[in-house]
Amino acid sequence: MDRKEYDRLAEELKPGGHRVKNGLNAFLYGGVIGAIAQGLLEFFMNAYHCSEKDAIPMMTITLVFVACLLTGLGLYDNIAKHAGAGTFIPITGFANSMTSSALDSKSEGLIMGIGSNMFKLGGTVITYGIVSASLLGVIRYVFTLFG
Amino acid sequence: MSSRFLGNSIKFNNVYIVSTGTTCGPLEFQGPLGTYFDKGFNDHHCGEDSFEKAERKMLRDSLDICLKREKLKYKDIDIYLGGDLMNQNTTVHYLAREITKPFIGIYGACSSFALSMGLSSLLIEAGFVNQAIAMVSSHNATAERQYRYPVEYGVQKKPTTTFTATGAVSTLLTHQPTQVRVESLTLGRVIDYSQDDPNDMGRAMAPAAFDTITTHFQDLKRSFKDYDLVVTGDLSTYGHQILKEMLQRQKIDVVHYNDCGCMLYDTQKQEVFQGGSGCACSALVTMGYLYPQLKEKKLKRVLVVATGALLSPMMSAQKESIPCVAHAISLEVVE
Numbered sequence A: 001m002d003r004k005e006y007d008r009l010a011e012e013l014k015p016g017g018h019r020v021k022n023g024l025n026a027f028l029y030g031g032v033i034g035a036i037a038q039g040l041l042e043f044f045m046n047a048y049h050c051s052e053k054d055a056i057p058m059m060t061i062t063l064v065f066v067a068c069l070l071t072g073l074g075l076y077d078n079i080a081k082h083a084g085a086g087t088f089i090p091i092t093g094f095a096n097s098m099t100s101s102a103l104d105s106k107s108e109g110l111i112m113g114i115g116s117n118m119f120k121l122g123g124t125v126i127t128y129g130i131v132s133a134s135l136l137g138v139i140r141y142v143f144t145l146f147g
Numbered sequence B: 001m002s003s004r005f006l007g008n009s010i011k012f013n014n015v016y017i018v019s020t021g022t023t024c025g026p027l028e029f030q031g032p033l034g035t036y037f038d039k040g041f042n043d044h045h046c047g048e049d050s051f052e053k054a055e056r057k058m059l060r061d062s063l064d065i066c067l068k069r070e071k072l073k074y075k076d077i078d079i080y081l082g083g084d085l086m087n088q089n090t091t092v093h094y095l096a097r098e099i100t101k102p103f104i105g106i107y108g109a110c111s112s113f114a115l116s117m118g119l120s121s122l123l124i125e126a127g128f129v130n131q132a133i134a135m136v137s138s139h140n141a142t143a144e145r146q147y148r149y150p151v152e153y154g155v156q157k158k159p160t161t162t163f164t165a166t167g168a169v170s171t172l173l174t175h176q177p178t179q180v181r182v183e184s185l186t187l188g189r190v191i192d193y194s195q196d197d198p199n200d201m202g203r204a205m206a207p208a209a210f211d212t213i214t215t216h217f218q219d220l221k222r223s224f225k226d227y228d229l230v231v232t233g234d235l236s237t238y239g240h241q242i243l244k245e246m247l248q249r250q251k252i253d254v255v256h257y258n259d260c261g262c263m264l265y266d267t268q269k270q271e272v273f274q275g276g277s278g279c280a281c282s283a284l285v286t287m288g289y290l291y292p293q294l295k296e297k298k299l300k301r302v303l304v305v306a307t308g309a310l311l312s313p314m315m316s317a318q319k320e321s322i323p324c325v326a327h328a329i330s331l332e333v334v335e
Helices: A003-013 A019-047 A052-072 A076-083 A091-104 A110-117 A123-146 B026-030 B051-069 B087-096 B112-125 B140-147 B201-220 B236-249 B260-264 B279-295 B313-317
Strands: B009-011 B016-024 B079-083 B103-105 B131-138 B167-174 B180-186 B229-232 B257-259 B301-309 B324-333
Touching (some): A003 B201, A003 B236, B009 B201, B016 B279, B051 B131, B079 B112, B087 B103, B201 B301, B201 B324, B229 B260, B229 B279, B279 B324
Parallel strands (some): B079 B103
Antiparallel strands (some): B131 B167, B180 B324, B301 B324
């Protein structure tokens, strides 16, 4: 059997994914996280009588803390397997990537383990976050010269 | 020397299985074959402070159980052969420090079980050694960590994924007759059908299993009908369907065929996606479940085709496809 024929056969037998179900789940879980975040934001604004700008970091830190705690308790991956992109895309996904990498490498100690491996998965988000922010900054600056 | 290779295969006349020791993790113990294994651990740490040490403990326990059955000590064995899935064959090599006898570390990914049994058999058949131990281990958390993502990483896995089995198996082989013997070995060729998805091992490995099975049948002039059971190592539900179809398209009558990855777990109830994989998968099913049936003569002759994806995460990142291999051994009741 040649490789083309093999690929055709393998595609025919391939187990179907649950795209619609996964999409709906991601929408629901992501939406719930968004709603909780909005609730937290309004809570902080009212409780501390601060502006939205000041309350946003408090809300973000709370979400990150909860995601890290759930990862440490071994619960986050159980939620994420249903939620998919719903927990992956919000900042909770980033928090989980760092905590899970840190947990995984704790047996190699603080320096060679946690310190050097914590950004193993999240590092790419930071790198390209900074790169794209710089690029967009340059583009914005160019526009302001003419605008 | 009594035997020679016929093509890629060799028949043995003087290799017998004396004893075995099987240990496994929680999911394997709760699975349909759980009661057949010597020892099951309730958690993946096995009382150790890292997963790597836990895997070594499982392997040490399997070796101790295997030797204790025959009242033997480490020093009574002529040679040890073993493999696991870790870089540098970590588990077997770090255990070998305690053994103080010659040790050969082998790597065939998930095919290491058949490879270690086959190479041990070759040494015994040739008369170089009288007793050899073949051992393998794999651990879900150590393999996930090395080949995929951190254990607690929240990611939705593909439906084609397989689940690395947690377990270890040691088998003592000798030249003195017992109830069950290793009857033949077919060494596999490395086959690459341009499959590059590390989350779809069944599809990558099926062509290697096909090659080894057809070569084995051709070399020894046999078919599926000559065996009471033919098992592949860890093709999983998807991969074993592909293999069946490939064989049928070649007009090969497929009977008494199953896959260890589908046998080790209840793929409907347990969360293992397409089924089990890893060195321990074929080893646990063969030595824990099939070997006792051979001893009781419920099965007369079985063929175990252990499949291995020789994948390197580094080469996958460089967009290379996955080389795969399958080695086959047949076990037979001594009449």
